[in-house]
Amino acid sequence: MVTRWRDWLPDWQSLLKIVFYVALLYVLQVFVILPFMRYVLDSDYFARTDVIEPVNGERARSAQLACGEYIRREMGAARVEFPTGAEKIWSLGGGRYLIKASVIVTDSPGVAKKQHYACYIKYQGGDVLDSDNWALQGLDWRSEEPD
Structure with a gap:
């Protein structure tokens, strides 16, 4: 067939x-x-570059101030002083910032110690200058004797 x-x-x-x-x-x-x-793909989540450069600006400075508020709360009654000029702030995209700076903490007997810290913080919306609108994602530091 x-x-x-x-x-x-x-x-x-x-x-x-x-x-x-x-x-x-x-x-x-x-x-x-x-x-x-x-x-x-066009959203902020994929906005990372190969080399992340330090940033300046109002939101970056507000991120640093919010980290400073978290550090003040963590240190309690100790006197905390933030020297200027040596800090670095990186924007990681999506309102996330990484701040590397130092702080001088004076305890109750009057001994001052310089501590370097790294703070990972995220902006949640609202007023940039209000530290309640920032969420602390991570905080790490190490001690060093002052120069």
Whole structure:
């Protein structure tokens, strides 16, 4: 028995369903999935660069002040002094900042110790100058005798 080429083709209704589903997948990919992927890639979450440079500006200084408030709360009754000029602030994107600086802590007997700290903080929205709008993500320091 000889088979004809028409015997290999599905009926026209099945062929129409296949064409419809392929067209539907194409439309979903072009008009839904790809725009969503572009939106995610353009967001701040992927805004990192290979080399992160220190930043300056109002929000960076506010991040440093908020870290200072957290340090003051942690030190309690000790006198805390923040020397200027040696601090570095990096913006990590998405309102996250890393601050590397030093503080001079004077305890109750009057002994002053210089401590270097690294503070990882995130801006939560609202007034930039209000330290309650910043969330401390991490704080680490090491002691050093003053120069």
